[in-house]
Amino acid sequence: MGQDNLLEIENLRICVDSDGESLPIVDNINLTLKVGEILALVGESGCGKSVTAQSIMRLLPKMLKIETGQITWHSPKQGKPIDITGLDPRGKEIRHIRGDEIAMIFQEPMSSFSPLHTIGNQIMEVVRIHRNAGKKEARAVAVEMLDRVGIPDPNRVVEQYPHELSGGMRQRAMIAKALSCDPALLIADEPTTALDVTIQAQVLSLMNDLQREFGMAIVFITHDLGVVAQVADKVAIMYLGKIVEQGVTREILLNPKHPYTVNLLEAVPRLGRIEDRQALVPIQGNVPSLFDRPIGCPFVTRCSKVIADRCDVSNPSLSTISKDHKVACFLHETTERIPA
Numbered sequence: 086m087g088q089d090n091l092l093e094i095e096n097l098r099i100c101v102d103s104d105g106e107s108l109p110i111v112d113n114i115n116l117t118l119k120v121g122e123i124l125a126l127v128g129e130s131g132c133g134k135s136v137t138a139q140s141i142m143r144l145l146p147k148m149l150k151i152e153t154g155q156i157t158w159h160s161p162k163q164g165k166p167i168d169i170t171g172l173d174p175r176g177k178e179i180r181h182i183r184g185d186e187i188a189m190i191f192q193e194p195m196s197s198f199s200p201l202h203t204i205g206n207q208i209m210e211v212v213r214i215h216r217n218a219g220k221k222e223a224r225a226v227a228v229e230m231l232d233r234v235g236i237p238d239p240n241r242v243v244e245q246y247p248h249e250l251s252g253g254m255r256q257r258a259m260i261a262k263a264l265s266c267d268p269a270l271l272i273a274d275e276p277t278t279a280l281d282v283t284i285q286a287q288v289l290s291l292m293n294d295l296q297r298e299f300g301m302a303i304v305f306i307t308h309d310l311g312v313v314a315q316v317a318d319k320v321a322i323m324y325l326g327k328i329v330e331q332g333v334t335r336e337i338l339l340n341p342k343h344p345y346t347v348n349l350l351e352a353v354p355r356l357g358r359i360e361d362r363q364a365l366v367p368i369q370g371n372v373p374s375l376f377d378r379p380i381g382c383p384f385v386t387r388c389s390k391v392i393a394d395r396c397d398v399s400n401p402s403l404s405t406i407s408k409d410h411k412v413a414c415f416l417h418e419t420t421e422r423i424p425a
Contacts, residue, residue: 090159091270091302092118092141097154099136099145101375108375110136110149112326115403118270120161123296123303125317125334127310127349131372133326134306135192138272141304142183143174161269162186185215188263189272190256197259198247204231205243208262215266230261234291253284257291264295271296272304277312289315310353314338322346325372325383328403332410342412344388382415390416 099111111133118124126134139145156169172179191197209223231239234257277285321331330343341347351366370387379385381397403411404418
């Protein structure tokens with residue numbers, strides 16, 4: 086692995102137990118994130134994006150377990166690689182990493198913030214735990230971070246409760262909390278969900294500015310390829326727990342190879358298409374149930390380019406299209422392969 090790698094996920098398989106049967110939620114995921122890089126995980130709801138992110142933080146629900154694979158964190162503060170999958174989810178070592186070296190912006194800030202404590206108290210708690218700071222110093226950090234994320238009058242907001250802020254302001258406060266300890270990696274789980282278009286643009290611009298300022302890496306989880314084009318260096322397209330295509334953002338968006346990626350791009354609203362009265366092209370069918378996974382390629386039940394007796398029988402591995410592009414599809418199979 087490269088010396089500048091910050092995070093490595095190898096052959097990660099996360100399962101849920103159902104009547105004694107182990108069903109994969111995330112199936113043999115391989116990802117690498119470099120220092121200061123932005124990786125977007127893209128896919129429909131239920132494809133395993135959030136579960137993958139939660140596994141990095143060891144925040145998986147009790148019914149889910151990491152069955153195989155390894156998550157290696159190259160800790161900048163400790164100066165050594167750490168196998169996160171080998172840590173106790175409630176242990177001291179992962180609690181030192183979680184919130185300090187790796188921070189997370191959760192999908193819905195209203196439910197992620199405690200309604201019983203002020204915004205300031207919740208940011209101060211993180212600072213006092215990980216920086217070993219006093220109350221006065223922690224409050225100063227909280228005010229400074231609220232100011233840096235563009236919240237007006239941070240001295241007043243630091244004393245307010247989450248319900249007193251708008252959705253956009255709560256999301257900014259969540260970003261301030263996540264960045265309060267200067268993490269090396271920020272996981273953003275659909276941070277613009279439920280925000281109007283104008284506020285979405287402001288939050289994305291803010292995250293780009295803060296990423297350049299702090300030099301941190303970001304794992305950006307979204308289903309919106311329009312957002313990906315604005316923020317990501319690399320993209321991994323997920324479907325039914327598997328990565329079906331990954332590579333550099335420009336390569337994926339301009340030269341998509343997997344039928345699922347092509348369909349996702351065709352379903353993105355475009356201004357010119359609206360003016361020409363062209364209808365959006367929806368992806369036919371629905372994501373299969375975990376209890377009724379198709380045999381062969383996971384996308385076989387919705388794909389218009391199925392190869393008979395191939396796609397419905399075997400599961401394609403990731404093949405190398407170019408240096409910056411890999412795809413798991415028999416239409417583009419090459420001799421060079423990596424595990425799916």
